[in-house]
Amino acid sequence: MAVSDAPSxxxxxxxxxxxxxxxxxxxxWAVVSLVAASGWGALALARGERISATWLVAAAVGSxxxxxxxxxxxxxxxxxxxxxSRATPAERLDNSIDFIPTDRRVLFGHHFAAIAGAGPLxxxxxxxxxxxxxxxxxxxxxxxxxxxxQDMVTLFFSMRRDGKxxxxxxxxxxGVVGGIAALVxxxxxxxxxxxxxxxxxxxxxxxxxxxxxxxSMTIPIALLMGFYMRTLRPGKVIETTGIGVTLLLAAIIGxxxxxxxxxxxxxxxxxxxxxxxxxxxxFIASVLPVWMLLAPRDYLSTFMKVGxxxxxxxxxxxxxxxxxxxxxxxxxxxxxxxxxxxxLFPFVFITIACGALSGFHSLIASGTTxxxxxxxxxxxxxxxxxxxxxxxxxxxxxxxxxxxxxxLYFAMNSPAGLIGHTVQSASKAVANLGFTITPExxxxxxxxxxxxxxxxxxxxxxxxxxxxxxxxxxxxxxGSLRAFWYHFAIMFExxxxxxxxxxxxxxxxxxxxxTIGNVYKPMRNVSWKPGVVVTSAAVVAAWGYFLYTGxxxxxxxINQLFPLFGIANQLLAAIALAVATTLLIxxxxxxxxxxxxxxxxxxxxxxxxxxxxxxFSGAPNLGFFTQRSxxxxxxxxxxxxxxxxxxxxxxxxxxNSTVDGVLAAFFAVLVIIIIADxxxxxxxxxxxxxxxxxxxxxxxxxxxxxPDGLLGGAGEDRRELAGVGGGME
Amino acid sequence: MNVxxxxxxxxxxxxxxxxxxxxxxxxxxxxxxxxGTAVLSRRDFERRKTQAREANPGARCC
Numbered sequence: 174m175a176v177s178d179a180p181s182x183x184x185x186x187x188x189x190x191x192x193x194x195x196x197x198x199x200x201x202w203a204v205v206s207l208v209a210a211s212g213w214g215a216l217a218l219a220r221g222e223r224i225s226a227t228w229l230v231a232a233a234v235g236s237x238x239x240x241x242x243x244x245x246x247x248x249x250x251x252x253x254x255x256x257x258s259r260a261t262p263a264e265r266l267d268n269s270i271d272f273i274p275t276d277r278r279v280l281f282g283h284h285f286a287a288i289a290g291a292g293p294l295x296x297x298x299x300x301x302x303x304x305x306x307x308x309x310x311x312x313x314x315x316x317x318x319x320x321x322x323q324d325m326v327t328l329f330f331s332m333r334r335d336g337k338x339x340x341x342x343x344x345x346x347x348g349v350v351g352g353i354a355a356l357v358x359x360x361x362x363x364x365x366x367x368x369x370x371x372x373x374x375x376x377x378x379x380x381x382x383x384x385x386x387x388x389s390m391t392i393p394i395a396l397l398m399g400f401y402m403r404t405l406r407p408g409k410v411i412e413t414t415g416i417g418v419t420l421l422l423a424a425i426i427g428x429x430x431x432x433x434x435x436x437x438x439x440x441x442x443x444x445x446x447x448x449x450x451x452x453x454x455x456f457i458a459s460v461l462p463v464w465m466l467l468a469p470r471d472y473l474s475t476f477m478k479v480g481x482x483x484x485x486x487x488x489x490x491x492x493x494x495x496x497x498x499x500x501x502x503x504x505x506x507x508x509x510x511x512x513x514x515x516x517l518f519p520f521v522f523i524t525i526a527c528g529a530l531s532g533f534h535s536l537i538a539s540g541t542t543x544x545x546x547x548x549x550x551x552x553x554x555x556x557x558x559x560x561x562x563x564x565x566x567x568x569x570x571x572x573x574x575x576x577x578x579x580x581l582y583f584a585m586n587s588p589a590g591l592i593g594h595t596v597q598s599a600s601k602a603v604a605n606l607g608f609t610i611t612p613e614x615x616x617x618x619x620x621x622x623x624x625x626x627x628x629x630x631x632x633x634x635x636x637x638x639x640x641x642x643x644x645x646x647x648x649x650x651x652g653s654l655r656a657f658w659y660h661f662a663i664m665f666e667x668x669x670x671x672x673x674x675x676x677x678x679x680x681x682x683x684x685x686x687x688t689i690g691n692v693y694k695p696m697r698n699v700s701w702k703p704g705v706v707v708t709s710a711a712v713v714a715a716w717g718y719f720l721y722t723g724x725x726x727x728x729x730x731i732n733q734l735f736p737l738f739g740i741a742n743q744l745l746a747a748i749a750l751a752v753a754t755t756l757l758i759x760x761x762x763x764x765x766x767x768x769x770x771x772x773x774x775x776x777x778x779x780x781x782x783x784x785x786x787x788x789f790s791g792a793p794n795l796g797f798f799t800q801r802s803x804x805x806x807x808x809x810x811x812x813x814x815x816x817x818x819x820x821x822x823x824x825x826x827x828x829n830s831t832v833d834g835v836l837a838a839f840f841a842v843l844v845i846i847i848i849a850d851x852x853x854x855x856x857x858x859x860x861x862x863x864x865x866x867x868x869x870x871x872x873x874x875x876x877x878x879x880p881d882g883l884l885g886g887a888g889e890d891r892r893e894l895a896g897v898g899g900g901m902e
Numbered sequence: 903m904n905v906x907x908x909x910x911x912x913x914x915x916x917x918x919x920x921x922x923x924x925x926x927x928x929x930x931x932x933x934x935x936x937x938g939t940a941v942l943s944r945r946d947f948e949r950r951k952t953q954a955r956e957a958n959p960g961a962r963c964c
């Protein structure tokens with residue numbers, strides 16, 4: 174092994190010449206540790222009484238700071254051995270198009286905007302059915318030891334390979350089998366993710382004229398912005414976004430008047446109508462030029478996303494709302510929760526997904542970002558730091574879900590098949606779950622946010638919106654603005670989910686075109702019209718199918734599909750961590766392979782256990798195939814099992830359960846193939862007397878100097894950094 | 903940091919993150935590296951930039 178040249182065992186390399194402990198810094202870290210400890214302490218000691226959300230924030234922020242300062246630094250210095258004398262691809266290949274050395278704080282903003290999506294907002298809300306504690310622990314610990322590590326290490330390895338994609342790295346470093354499995358995995362995961370995200374939007378907009386109106390207005394607003402920037406004011410992004418946001422707020426306010434107007438019926442859309450609208454929209458967005466719809470929407474949604482998340486963080490810290498949810502509910506142990514089936518292990522980890530460990534991030538960390546990093550050491554701020562921020566967003570979402578009345582939470586998140594369609598039946602069903610809410614309270618909650626009903630508004634977005642409206646109206650506007658804030662929150666989520674659907678459909682289309690292009694050449698040309706139309710149609714058909722099954726499933730689409738989404742995402746994380754572990758071992762870092770190896774092992778156990786239960790469990794609410802035979806047997810006997818209402822519903826359940834079960838099994842097989850292939854390469858690397866060849870780019874001396882941290886060194890000149898794009902000849 | 907510095911800092915950051923400052927950097931760089939050759943107009947530069955996005959729309963995460 175070639176580890177002899179690693180830095181010596183002293184805690185820090187002595188070369189910096191600053192080994193004395195600075196008392197000021199020591200004091201700061203003592204305070205940070207105290208904050209973290211008091212947060213965790215309050216969480217641990219709470220016995221039944223309601224605790225303030227401030228403790229969650231303290232535990233999270235304190236732990237992040239310690240993780241970032243000590244663990245991430247250890248990984249960067251010892252495990253990855255970042256080399257500041259080495260020029261990054263952005264410096265070497267600078268072409269002002271995709272390889273652009275970018276200020277670390279600006280790149281942090283880009284990277285965070287790219288990784289932050291609906292996942293960390295939706296997952297924790299659903300996981301709140303098990304109480305706030307399991308979610309909180311996994312979001313914080315998972316991010317520090319798994320998610321942020323995955324993002325940073327993938328970013329680093331891709332950067333050392335001139336920004337190669339995860340799929341390319343898997344193929345070149347592991348082998349063809351692992352590479353193909355990764356490619357197939359990425360594509361099928363994208364389809365499931367798009368379907369589930371679109372389902373969240375459908376559930377938020379269905380039968381809500383206010384929400385449907387304001388969200389549909391985002392399309393003309395984006396088109397207007399697109400043409401404005403194309404023809405009148407090229408490049409004026411800030412000004413155009415300002416106009417767009419103003420119109421957006423007008424659309425939200427205007428939506429409030431739809432309810433009482435003659436347009437009410439036109440915007441009261443059933444879930445199936447919304448599916449058709451979304452599929453057509455996805456197709457058109459994928460075919461239209463980027464400048465017209467996708468780019469302006471992206472500006473709008475990024476602004477809203479970052480702005481609202483920041484606002485939520487400020488509001489939570491300022492008000493410190495008390496958590497209403499229990500620390501741990503019975504569902505965590507019994508696995509019979511109405512939101513999603515299965516017990517704490519493994520389903521809390523599957524459900525939270527993006528807020529703690531998200532495989533999807535590895536696609537972004539191995540795409541655009543590595544081509545823009547100025548200095549190697551900045552992977553800590555950009556890779557690790559952005560993921561900690563995302564984890565913090567997940568904590569905010571969890572808080573928003575846990576401050577609402579648990580009775581309301583379960584009435585909103587249980588499938589209609591379980592709680593019925595009236596406030597009376599819902600109140601009774603919630604009582605059976607062990608929580609209390611009166612029919613009057615349910616009606617009042619819906620009235621407060623001016624929605625026809627809040628029953629079975631599954632998918633997380635409406636719950637989050639109710640929580641956010643409570644927090645926001647506490648500070649701004651009081652009860653009179655509850656409805657505005659609710660629809661504001663719905664708009665914010667729908668907007669960036671739809672942007673993900675746009676971009677994801679397009680990316681899926683490129684993947685398909687590239688793959689078919691191997692067989693039929695013209696397909697590879699991404700602007701060849703027949704190819705664009707055919708592949709766009711294929712991609713929207715793929716996610717549209719799952720979206721449709723989700724909307725029509727009597728058992729509840731989120732209940733059935735969200736676990737698949739989580740499994741798919743965690744599968745992608747397993748691919749990224751397997752590639753990272755293989756690369757660490759290939760570089761001769763066997764003794765540090767645990768850094769990615771332990772998260773990989775954990776993730777593999779979680780994913781395979783979850784898939785196993787989804788495939789083989791004998792409980793009909795959990796195992797897809799047991800569910801299938803349960804309904805098939807009843808169907809053969811001519812019976813209708815609730816929540817199905819007729820024989821057609823029964824057929825729907827049988828078909829969906831079969832497809833979902835096959836998919837769960839397929840994902841598990843993919844994980845096993847990739848890990849097995851990775852292990853094969855690792856064993857070869859460990860046995861080999863010399864280091865195995867890797868595809869790392871050769872060392873070139875770096876001529877740029879730039880700090881690594883957020884704040885930078887003393888006497889740093891901001892203007893000098895602003896010009897770094899062209900200023901380093 | 904004084905107020906003016908802070909405002910300038912925020913302005914710089916927003917321009918950089920939104921990509922509005924890309925053109926200024928392109929012009930500065932083109933003038934320095936290839937003095938005497940014509941630079942693209944803002945309109946043409948922005949068109950070229952969105953054209954590049956056509957092939958790489960930038961994945962947004964879940």
